[in-house]
Amino acid sequence: MGTSKPHPHNQTADFNYDEALAAFSAPQSSVDGVAVGKVIGDNAPHEVGQQEQWQYDKEHFKLVSPLNRAKFRILIVGTGLAGGAAAAALGELGYDVKVFTYHDSPRRAHSIAAQGGVNSSRSKKLDNDSTYNHTKDTVKGGDYRCRENDCWRLAMESGKVIDHMNAIGAPFSREYGGTLATRSFGGVQVSRTFYTRGQTGQQLQLATTSALYRQIGAGNVEIFTHSDVQDIIVEDGVCKGIVTRNIITGELSTHTGHATVLATGGYGNVYHMSTLAKNSNASAIMRAYEQGAYMASPSFVQFHPTGLPVNSDWQSKTILMSESLRNDGRIWTPKKKDDQRDPMTIPEDERDYFLERRYPAFGNLVPRDIASRANAQQINAGYGVGPKKNSVYLDLTHAIKNLGEDVIRERYSNLIQMYEEAIGDDAYKTPMRIAPTCHYTMGGLWTDFHEMTSIPGLFCSGESSWMYHGANRLGANSLLSSSVEGWFTLPFTVPNYLAPLLGQEAPDAESQAAKDALKRTEDRIEKILNIRGPNPHGAEYYHRQLGEILYRCCGVARTVEDMQQGIDEIRKVRADFWENVFVPGGKDEMNQQLENAIRVADYLDLGELMCVDALDRDESCGAHYREDHLDEDGEAERNDDEWCFVSAWEPGDKPETFIRHSEPLYFDRIPLMTRNYK
Numbered sequence: 001m002g003t004s005k006p007h008p009h010n011q012t013a014d015f016n017y018d019e020a021l022a023a024f025s026a027p028q029s030s031v032d033g034v035a036v037g038k039v040i041g042d043n044a045p046h047e048v049g050q051q052e053q054w055q056y057d058k059e060h061f062k063l064v065s066p067l068n069r070a071k072f073r074i075l076i077v078g079t080g081l082a083g084g085a086a087a088a089a090l091g092e093l094g095y096d097v098k099v100f101t102y103h104d105s106p107r108r109a110h111s112i113a114a115q116g117g118v119n120s121s122r123s124k125k126l127d128n129d130s131t132y133n134h135t136k137d138t139v140k141g142g143d144y145r146c147r148e149n150d151c152w153r154l155a156m157e158s159g160k161v162i163d164h165m166n167a168i169g170a171p172f173s174r175e176y177g178g179t180l181a182t183r184s185f186g187g188v189q190v191s192r193t194f195y196t197r198g199q200t201g202q203q204l205q206l207a208t209t210s211a212l213y214r215q216i217g218a219g220n221v222e223i224f225t226h227s228d229v230q231d232i233i234v235e236d237g238v239c240k241g242i243v244t245r246n247i248i249t250g251e252l253s254t255h256t257g258h259a260t261v262l263a264t265g266g267y268g269n270v271y272h273m274s275t276l277a278k279n280s281n282a283s284a285i286m287r288a289y290e291q292g293a294y295m296a297s298p299s300f301v302q303f304h305p306t307g308l309p310v311n312s313d314w315q316s317k318t319i320l321m322s323e324s325l326r327n328d329g330r331i332w333t334p335k336k337k338d339d340q341r342d343p344m345t346i347p348e349d350e351r352d353y354f355l356e357r358r359y360p361a362f363g364n365l366v367p368r369d370i371a372s373r374a375n376a377q378q379i380n381a382g383y384g385v386g387p388k389k390n391s392v393y394l395d396l397t398h399a400i401k402n403l404g405e406d407v408i409r410e411r412y413s414n415l416i417q418m419y420e421e422a423i424g425d426d427a428y429k430t431p432m433r434i435a436p437t438c439h440y441t442m443g444g445l446w447t448d449f450h451e452m453t454s455i456p457g458l459f460c461s462g463e464s465s466w467m468y469h470g471a472n473r474l475g476a477n478s479l480l481s482s483s484v485e486g487w488f489t490l491p492f493t494v495p496n497y498l499a500p501l502l503g504q505e506a507p508d509a510e511s512q513a514a515k516d517a518l519k520r521t522e523d524r525i526e527k528i529l530n531i532r533g534p535n536p537h538g539a540e541y542y543h544r545q546l547g548e549i550l551y552r553c554c555g556v557a558r559t560v561e562d563m564q565q566g567i568d569e570i571r572k573v574r575a576d577f578w579e580n581v582f583v584p585g586g587k588d589e590m591n592q593q594l595e596n597a598i599r600v601a602d603y604l605d606l607g608e609l610m611c612v613d614a615l616d617r618d619e620s621c622g623a624h625y626r627e628d629h630l631d632e633d634g635e636a637e638r639n640d641d642e643w644c645f646v647s648a649w650e651p652g653d654k655p656e657t658f659i660r661h662s663e664p665l666y667f668d669r670i671p672l673m674t675r676n677y678k
């Protein structure tokens with residue numbers, strides 16, 4: 001562990017949050033077109049310490065009487081763990097809830113794909129885990145670019161998530177004696193990850209969807225499937241609802257409510273190749289951003305160390321091998337460059353177990369950003385293996401020798417089978433090949449401590465918001481954060497927002513603001529459909545180019561030249577897109593080309609903003625690894641004196657201009673320290 005030192009961002013006994021905000025000044029930007037905006041606060045109750053703030057909040061939140069709840073209409077976009085849980089919980093409480101998903105069924109949300117597990121520090125194992133340790137691991141894992149008070153909430157509510165999911169039907173794996181089983185994930189030295197074999201997301205999603213169906217059946221929640229959110233309705237600076245497009249018929253509709261929650265998942269598909277479901281997207285949050293909701297830390301992206309490597313230029317996505325494999329798998333490359341030998345014939349002393357060598361304390365279980373970087377460095381230095389030399393080995397053969405194949409089969413059989421189907425190798429007999437791949441987006445819409453965006457009435461939750469994970473998310477903390485938000489945060493914070501609105505009618509679906517939002521949607525669709533440039537290409541053509549630029553310029557390791565070049569290249573691709581993209585078919589029908597073109601238009605704007613954010617943030621932190629900011633050991637070097645804040649972006653008044661607001665971060669019981677996993 002590093003040592004803490006007195007620092008203006010470490011709270012002392014006489015710390016005063018408002019005074020600290022008033023005294024804070026953010027650095028100027030080195031990026032053309034970026035203006036420094038205002039200093040913003042987190043809206044948490046700072047009269048108590050960060051550890052106590054969530055409990056204090058809950059004790060002071062305004063309540064809505066059961067008799068009045070049905071008078072409030074709440075729109076929830078997304079039925080993943082975050083949105084599905086919020087809809088079920090608020091519906092059960094008696095609010096008039098409408099929930100939207102572009103899928104045909106709520107259970108198809110991307111959360112269903114998660115494999116490895118969900119964290120909670122309530123484990124029965126006597127390994128000295130605690131709420132404090134969970135909070136500390138999360139803050140430190142995020143490299144101090146997250147809020148400490150958020151992380152306390154995450155850890156405190158984590159026990160409830162496990163009990164609740166257990167009660168509503170998630171079949172957690174168990175020890176022989178009946179207690180819930182746990183395992184370890186990267187970045188921690190305890191065993192706090194609960195799991196249902198390799199299908200944790202699936203089982204949590206099914207349990208959440210069952211709870212949601214129960215409320216739909218009871219008439220408390222109305223569901224709108226095949227409904228793709230196209231815009232946000234904002235009146236007098238307050239969110240009043242959404243515009244949706246039915247993806248089967250093309251019909252556009254406006255929906256209004258007293259509060260709206262976006263829980264639309266991560267935007268990793270901006271990289272084209274990612275481990276996310278192909279439909280995961282950034283459209284709803286980009287529409288909100290255009291309407292004034294700040295976008296926080298968009299360049300903070302997690303590259304998973306254990307993705308399957310790209311084997312062909314025409315591959316449409318990458319596949320994740322769960323990080324849980326790192327519990328038993330050892331990561332290595334040959335010591336010799338360009339070694340073509342069958343890995344099983346390479347003797348032990350000619351193998352480099354580079355994570356164990358570089359990080360002896362954590363070994364193969366270092367956090368994801370560190371493992372991804374080490375894997376990429378090994379590959380870039382010429383030690384990569386496989387046909388494209390773009391991967392490293394993850395080897396289960398030692399564990400099989402020590403524990404027996406049955407034990408490994410019991411733990412990972414579905415992952416090993418998936419690997420064999422994708423790559424054709426039998427991981428019981430030969431090491432797997434893995435490579436860093438885009439996996440999780442820590443950035444997203446900026447939200448305050450109550451998960452409300454900078455547009456009052458618009459909340460954001462789950463992976464589409466920025467909260468908890470700072471510059472690097474710890475494995476198994478995301479199913480947790482989505483569940484904590486959906487089940488145990490929004491059901492308190494949304495009513496607290498609604499209570500003073502009692503007596504106000506539901507906003508008018510025929511209002512001018514609703515009509516304006518509908519018109520913006522119609523115009524955008526018409527514009528995309530009517531492009532007839534001289535050099536036509538489908539949207540996919542531009543998406544592939546964008547992904548390649550982002551991996552190169554805003555990827556695992558970032559240089560000033562690359563990031564600047566990335567901005568220039570993305571602007572050229574965007575200009576080409578708006579001149580030449582060709583979308584066949586019409587708007588009043590199912591048109592997946594149109595859907596994709598809308599997504600790609602958003603990705604181009606988001607990709608530009610990500611490169612701007614990465615270039616602007618003149619430090620390394622977590623997964624944001626700039627080669628001009630490294631310490632003497634080649635590790636990411638933060639600049640806490642200048643950059644200990646969250647960047648919250650707003651569009652400028654002209655194209656290619658941006659305003660960077662800043663929320664300074666202060667640390668109370670988890671003082672700033674250098675991450676050290678050695």
Ligand SMILES: Cc1cc2nc3c(=O)[nH]c(=O)nc-3n(C[C@H](O)[C@H](O)[C@H](O)COP(=O)(O)OP(=O)(O)OC[C@H]3O[C@@H](n4cnc5c(N)ncnc54)[C@H](O)[C@@H]3O)c2cc1C
Pocket residue numbers: 077078079080081082083100101102103106108109110111112113114115116117118119200201227228229230263264265266275276277280281283284320439440461462463464475476477478479480482
């Ligand atoms: C392969 C993989 C494995 C993972 N494994 C783990 C793990 O083991 N542990 C862990 O903690 N995390 C894991 N994660 C991360 C975790 O799965 C996600 O962060 C989490 O499930 C996100 O949940 P969510 O509710 O925010 O969003 P999602 O589950 O993505 O749900 C988004 C919802 O929004 C809807 N939606 C999106 N856009 C629109 C729109 N424009 N209009 C209407 N509806 C829209 C979708 O239909 C969907 O219902 C994994 C991620 C991947 C990619």
